Amino acid sequence: MASNLIKELEPNLIKRGDATYSSIEICISQNKIFGFLFLSQFIPKIDQVIKKFQTLYNAQKSNDYKLTLIIIICDEEKYEYDLVLTKISDLTCFIVPFESNFKDKIFKNYNIISLPTLAIFDKNGKILEFCSNLEIFDINIDTINGWYNKFNIVNELKVSRSYNIGDIGFIPEHRHDLIYSDYLVKMPNYSKGNWYCDICQKAFNKEVPNFYCDLCSYDVCDSCYEKRSKNF
Numbered sequence: 001m002a003s004n005l006i007k008e009l010e011p012n013l014i015k016r017g018d019a020t021y022s023s024i025e026i027c028i029s030q031n032k033i034f035g036f037l038f039l040s041q042f043i044p045k046i047d048q049v050i051k052k053f054q055t056l057y058n059a060q061k062s063n064d065y066k067l068t069l070i071i072i073i074c075d076e077e078k079y080e081y082d083l084v085l086t087k088i089s090d091l092t093c094f095i096v097p098f099e100s101n102f103k104d105k106i107f108k109n110y111n112i113i114s115l116p117t118l119a120i121f122d123k124n125g126k127i128l129e130f131c132s133n134l135e136i137f138d139i140n141i142d143t144i145n146g147w148y149n150k151f152n153i154v155n156e157l158k159v160s161r162s163y164n165i166g167d168i169g170f171i172p173e174h175r176h177d178l179i180y181s182d183y184l185v186k187m188p189n190y191s192k193g194n195w196y197c198d199i200c201q202k203a204f205n206k207e208v209p210n211f212y213c214d215l216c217s218y219d220v221c222d223s224c225y226e227k228r229s230k231n232f
Contacts, residue, residue, distance in 0.1 A: 017092025027068040028123045036119045040074045041083045059141045066148040069093040122151045178211035199224040
C-alpha cells in the first residue's frame with residue numbers, strides 16, 4: 001500500500017497535540033515507523049486505550065519518537081466520529097478525516113476484523129506487527145524499540161543483500177517473520193534432509209541456507225526472497 005497513500009492523505013490529515021509530528025513527509029524521511037490505530041466510540045475501554053497511547057507518547061520523549069501514530073475512527077455516523085475526536089483531543093497524533101476513504105482501503109487490504117487494532121507499518125507500507133484488543137495494553141517502550149529494530153533489520157537486508165544467520169526478513173506473500181537459517185536449526189520437508197522453496201518449488205540440499213517460518217513450515221530460497229523483497 002506504501003507511503004504514497006500516506007502522502008496522499010497528508011494534506012487532509014487532522015493534526016493533534018504538540019509540534020513533534022511536523023509532517024508525515026518528515027516522519028518518512030526520518031525512517032520512523034507508523035502505527036495505524038483503529039478506534040470506535042463503541043470500544044468498551046476506549047478511554048483506557050487513549051490513555052495508554054498518551055503514556056507511550058510521553059515515554060518516547062527520551063526515545064526520539066520512533067512511532068508516528070495515525071488514528072482511524074471507524075464509526076459510520078459523523079456524530080459518533082466526533083465523539084471519538086473529542087476523546088483524543090489531547091493525544092499527539094494524526095487523524096484520518098471522516099470523509100476519507102482510507103479506512104475502506106486499509107480494511108480491505110489488511111483484513112482488520114476487531115477493534116481496537118494497532119497495525120504497525122514501516123515507511124513503505126510493509127506490516128511489522130498487528131496488536132488487537134488486550135494485546136494493546138501490553139505494549140511498552142521496549143515493544144516500540146523492537147518494532148523499530150525490526151524495520152532497521154529489513155532495511156539493512158535490502159541494502160546489503162548479505163544475510164547472516166538469524167536475520168529477519170519479510171515478503172509480501174507471508175505475514176510472519178522469516179528467519180534466515182543455516183538449516184541446522186530446522187529439519188526440512190524431505191525425508192533425506194532436503195528442503196524446497198514454497199515459491200519456486202525447487203529442491204535444495206539441507207546445507208543451503210534459506211529464509212523460513214517455523215509457524216507455517218514455510219521456506220523461501222535466496223533468489224525468491226530477493227525478487228519479492230524488491231517490492232518493499
